[in-house]
Amino acid sequence: MNMLGLRGSYRNTKVTTRLTWIEEKILEKLLGNASLTLLYQSNVHKRCTLEMTKKCSLQGSTMTIVYLEQEVVGVFMLEDFPDKDSKKTSTCAWFSFERNKISSGISALVLNTLVKVNSTSLQMSSISGLTLIVYPSKEGLYLNEAVIKNLELNVKQSQYLECEIFRVDGIKNNPGFIKKMVTARQHRGKFLSTLRAYRPYADLVSEVRILLVGPVGSGKSSFVNSVKSSFQGRLTRQAIVGSDKSSITTQYKVYSIKDEKNKETLPFMLCDSMGLEDEKEAGLCTDDIPHILKGCVPDRYQFNPREPIKLKHFTYAASPPLKDRIHCVAFVLDINSVDTLSDKMVAKLKKIRKDVVDCGVGCVALLTNVSDYDEVLDNNLVNMTENMTSLNQVQNVRNMLNIPVANILMVSNYASERMLEPLKDVLIFAALQQMLRAADDALEDLPLEDTASDDGSFNNSSHIKNEGKLGEVKRREMS
């Protein structure tokens, strides 16, 4: 065979990245759960673009990283690395971080970018005006003003310490996926701010109560833990989850949600209930639902599948105040089981739905165990995608429970993961936001006497303040 002879001497240097282990992990996280494989390193391999293309072409997605004294600049390229003397347009993620301070944050943008390789340089130019040029033979780096500004770089250097190019594995070959992954953290922050600032409609109540109801094992308690985890920024396990012959959750539990930043409770609560089962006298009694909706059931009430709630069980008044009622019901269903629910289960769900409507409570459906969770929302993480809204499961839920598609929500609970993911947080926050909107719609739609009976007079602001105080006491009791 006709192979080129080996040229150049072997430099006795190990091929090892300059990234710290932590930096490597965080960069891999930036693109989902990527894996980086070092292909080219300027201090080991020949300092020319030909060597770059020899090592990096036909490898799939790549990430080029340039090390300066204090900072690192990088560009992830979704398309294959170009051959020498050619160019390629690709979705790219541009990023920078301070060396050894990556935990304090990465600046990152997703831009359509033209990547060119000629005999002396590797050039990346985004259509929006960012330009980065690597001159390997002289270890030179050019960054134009737009790069420095948008990636928040402090200095403009012409000499770099090292240039490394990695292959990036384990990601979807889809520009939308890249955009979602890179921007998920930002969107998470937006949702978080919105939820922190949320106030129930007209401050009629200090906290909205959201009831989770659904079959055994559909993920109700998992959703509670997932919401708590998303707000805490780490995995929490307050609602006991697992699998057993019957419902793990046998008590009515009202969970307040704490904001990790402010250490305050947020103005909504999740109410967890016993799971529904096919058989009569098993699982949650559907006759218990109206009592729960009206706010007659106290926190930690022990459900009895064979005996529905009787009013004499409690010291509560027959007509509890608005703040103790349920303001939104979420039917929690495993997306993988929606199409195979038994007729008895469907009948139970429909009965509950009727009670919910009769009580004037807001209503959503929450589909759990969504494996393609990165495809639920569009590339701007604003709306659900048509691919998801047209799923059989969504249509079935819409027909079964008469819930509009916009209120059929999808999440992937934290059940087997050990780390949080910004995109999962976004889905959880988005679902929560829809629940709060449904609750507000219901509060807005309340008959005037329902609001007046609590306050004496709807327009009496002093009563609203009193309501606030009672809510404060209640909140302190809960925490």
Next chain:
Amino acid sequence: MEEALKGRTLFDQAWPLRWKLPSVAALGQNLRPDRFQNFKRTVLALPLDSSMAMRTRLTWEQEKYLRNYFGEKKFCLLYKASVQEFAGQNLLYKCQDQGPTMVVVYSEKYVIGVYLQEGFQENKVSTTLFTIQETGLSPCALGPCLPLSLFRYEETSDFFILLDKKTVTISSEIRKVLRLPSLSGDTFIQECEAFRCDELLDERKTRGIVGLCSNLLDALRNYKPYGDLVHQTRILLLGPIGAGKSSFVNSVKSVFKGSITHQASVGCDRNGISDKYRTYSIMSKNDSGPLPFVLCDSLGLSENEGLHTDDICHILKGHTPDRYQFDFRKPITPNHPNYIHDPLLKDRIHCVVFVFDINSFNQLSCELVAKIKQIRRDLIKHGILHLALLTHVDSLTWITKGDLLDIYSCNPVKVKLGVFHRLFGFALSDILVVSNYDSEWQLDPVKNMLILSALKEILYTANGFLEDLPLNK
């Protein structure tokens, strides 16, 4: 720092079978919304060849055979013939000057490889041939060879690969050593892959792990029980005899002390060494008082002679004094001289950890499994949060120290966690894995990382319990 705890290996990558061609991609979104408000939309077309995966055919087990023989390596795929063309020049382009390199070819039935100690370079390098079969790896040392000579035809060669012809040729003598059948002629190859062989636990990673452990230690030393409701969180360890409960206590103590300690008795006595109720405080290295959590060790669980179920209730409620001598026939009663009659919150158990040996939990008797499940249901009823801790993960077949770095991604561990999840019903994220210190004389940062990470999850779970307490308790 939690992000650093988990990564994924090449083996775990799940390449999507579907990909979509977006008609319009609204690019230009950035993390700071003020910029690029006038960005234009662009139509993108994705070339088909981008859907081909640079992914190795090697299974996790095959990589493990390779590591057992060539050392703890991470195999970084550099060249794959079906993606980058069956051409020797392309392999050379990808592999030159990459350090230790391994080339693997796959025929219909066999995996055959070449390990080049110093990689592709101008000089002769130490060369080892091998095959990987069901029974393991069969090596054949060739001695110093010119790398190029392995990829061209020479009549006198014992071994060569011709990529453009997709054949590998092996002499009958070498075939015998490699335990290949003595067929004559060339063997057709379906695929060829080449890897750089990096150190799995290099200095860079070790430094990162040490830094991570340091951060974890600081976080745990600064841990505070929720709302300062108690001065010390109390963690009860429950589990079958020999599961490693006391060993875990010693491991935690060792990590915080900075050297190996064996204060909690550990042994292999048939009835289990831990026959007393012990509450162990943990001292920090600088001896600035005990840390704000206590590990409570108890008699092991068994079908008949282990910890009495009623004794568990007493421990949970805080009635059982330190050093109480258990009697499996007779639980503690209020008549006991040291019985705590009116326990406070600080005397109660705030989190329970079920401890099992990862190798033997699936050999427990049906009666014991049922007993443990019932204990768990009782805990659920009383709202006591609990986790599972699987010990001795490093003694699991195939697991070596390098695997501890990303232990939850290792195939054998995944299988075990799945079995445990189905047997006992714990959520997968509630099952923790550690490797206790048993025979070592010195601490190891990778083991420390597992122990500290598990302890952090346990303490956060205890805080969840304290946060959820009703006011009147």
